[in-house]
Amino acid sequence: MTEVQSLPLGTDNTLYTRVAHFYARQMRLLDEGDAEGWAATFTEDGSFAANAHPEPTVGRANLAAAVRRTHQELQAAGVKHRHWLGMLSVDALEDGTVRAFSYALVIATPKGGQPVIHRSTTCSDILVPNGDSWLVQRREVSRDDLV
Amino acid sequence: MTEVQSLPLGTDNTLYTRVAHFYARQMRLLDEGDAEGWAATFTEDGSFAANAHPEPTVGRANLAAAVRRTHQELQAAGVKHRHWLGMLSVDALEDGTVRAFSYALVIATPKGGQPVIHRSTTCSDILVPNGDSWLVQRREVSRDDLV
Amino acid sequence: MTEVQSLPLGTDNTLYTRVAHFYARQMRLLDEGDAEGWAATFTEDGSFAANAHPEPTVGRANLAAAVRRTHQELQAAGVKHRHWLGMLSVDALEDGTVRAFSYALVIATPKGGQPVIHRSTTCSDILVPNGDSWLVQRREVSRDDLV
Numbered sequence: 518m519t520e521v522q523s524l525p526l527g528t529d530n531t532l533y534t535r536v537a538h539f540y541a542r543q544m545r546l547l548d549e550g551d552a553e554g555w556a557a558t559f560t561e562d563g564s565f566a567a568n569a570h571p572e573p574t575v576g577r578a579n580l581a582a583a584v585r586r587t588h589q590e591l592q593a594a595g596v597k598h599r600h601w602l603g604m605l606s607v608d609a610l611e612d613g614t615v616r617a618f619s620y621a622l623v624i625a626t627p628k629g630g631q632p633v634i635h636r637s638t639t640c641s642d643i644l645v646p647n648g649d650s651w652l653v654q655r656r657e658v659s660r661d662d663l664v
Numbered sequence: 665m666t667e668v669q670s671l672p673l674g675t676d677n678t679l680y681t682r683v684a685h686f687y688a689r690q691m692r693l694l695d696e697g698d699a700e701g702w703a704a705t706f707t708e709d710g711s712f713a714a715n716a717h718p719e720p721t722v723g724r725a726n727l728a729a730a731v732r733r734t735h736q737e738l739q740a741a742g743v744k745h746r747h748w749l750g751m752l753s754v755d756a757l758e759d760g761t762v763r764a765f766s767y768a769l770v771i772a773t774p775k776g777g778q779p780v781i782h783r784s785t786t787c788s789d790i791l792v793p794n795g796d797s798w799l800v801q802r803r804e805v806s807r808d809d810l811v
Numbered sequence: 812m813t814e815v816q817s818l819p820l821g822t823d824n825t826l827y828t829r830v831a832h833f834y835a836r837q838m839r840l841l842d843e844g845d846a847e848g849w850a851a852t853f854t855e856d857g858s859f860a861a862n863a864h865p866e867p868t869v870g871r872a873n874l875a876a877a878v879r880r881t882h883q884e885l886q887a888a889g890v891k892h893r894h895w896l897g898m899l900s901v902d903a904l905e906d907g908t909v910r911a912f913s914y915a916l917v918i919a920t921p922k923g924g925q926p927v928i929h930r931s932t933t934c935s936d937i938l939v940p941n942g943d944s945w946l947v948q949r950r951e952v953s954r955d956d957l958v
Binding site: 681684685687688689691692744746747748749750771773774775776777778779780781 | 827828897898899900901912913914916927928929930931955956957958
């Protein structure tokens with residue numbers, strides 16, 4: 518998997534925007550607690566690794582279960598999470614996949630309270646084309662407080 | 665008003681960027697306290713509804729008055745607000761309008777003090793074309809701490 | 812240097828995205844402490860002015876030295892900084908340069924601790940073309956807590 522030195526924005530200027538759009542929709546599914554909808558934005562064998570967890574979560578069923586569990590805990594605690602991705606950079610790889618690197622914040626708002634930054638992280642994805650959009654093949658999230 | 669299933673990014677890839685650019689300019693007007701300039705980014709009969717208020721604010725004169733009042737209160741308190749929109753998704757509707765959904769934060773910085781997240785919200789807009797740019801016909805803001 | 816009234820997004824829709832992409836890569840260099848890499852995103856005589864400092868920092872060697880110093884202080888303190896730029900607006904100027912205005916946050920995460928917003932600022936840049944990308948000729952950063 519050879520990296521293309523720099524994204525040829527002049528010839529494929531829609532790539533950056535399409536990835537940004539994908540993330541907006543994907544994070545909204547997550548924050549709304551649509552566990553199956555969110556898991557469906559990964560490939561069947563998609564994996565989610567995080568420096569907060571010893572093992573990656575692999576496959577849509579496991580990914581959905583993790584979201585369902587977290588969402589139920591948040592609802593019980595009366596806390597709303599919003600995932601913000603930003604500072605996105607995108608590299609088209611020669612095998613047709615895309616490597617997307619971004620910063621990601623989790624904003625947590627307690628019912629009746631003040632929002633805080635729950636987490637500051639980086640998110641490194643390998644995306645595979647899926648019609649007009651993408652599927653996440655591999656995600657690696659690194660929490661800044663743990664490194 | 666039938667929703668188009670997914671934005672045809674391949675054929676109209678500028679839409680996403682144009683909406684993002686519009687918001688950057690619009691929020692800057694708001695944060696600088698340019699009440700009339702900000703109100704002019706709404707249609708004449710534009711409305712602003714929020715779950716924090718019992719009734720929507722309707723029409724440019726009322727919209728400008730609300731901004732003027734808030735800006736004066738902030739200046740008296742020595743607090744600077746910055747409105748950040750992100751995680752934007754855009755749907756072109758069949759009637760030529762655009763539905764834009766985003767997350768929005770209000771960052772508040774007291775003079776000589778530490779910035780905090782004043783609000784975490786969602787922003788759902790109906791935009792109508794206005795030359796190269798847009799006008800907001802209807803905005804609905806939902807504060808996360810109130811839901 | 813006459814300002815073009817509004818960015819002709821219809822005819823040069825890649826400009827906005829290319830500038831956003833440039834910032835993502837540039838801020839990542841900064842946050843990773845790559846002082847020389849970051850300084851190389853400025854012109855040879857590039858300047859960085861801030862309302863927190865009496866004099867601008869001018870030239871790549873001085874820019875790199877400032878980043879190196881700050882990065883060492885942060886590492887000694889066990890704090891990770893992430894620079895987020897957003898709410899970007901872009902104006903193409905007649906001399907071929909680009910004026911980019913954005914909001915910028917510095918998110919600070921202490922090892923083992925909770926992220927906070929360290930700074931809320933505005934960032935006003937003059938960018939000059941550099942192949943597919945840009946170089947910063949002049950940057951002016953204004954901290955909201957100081958104005």
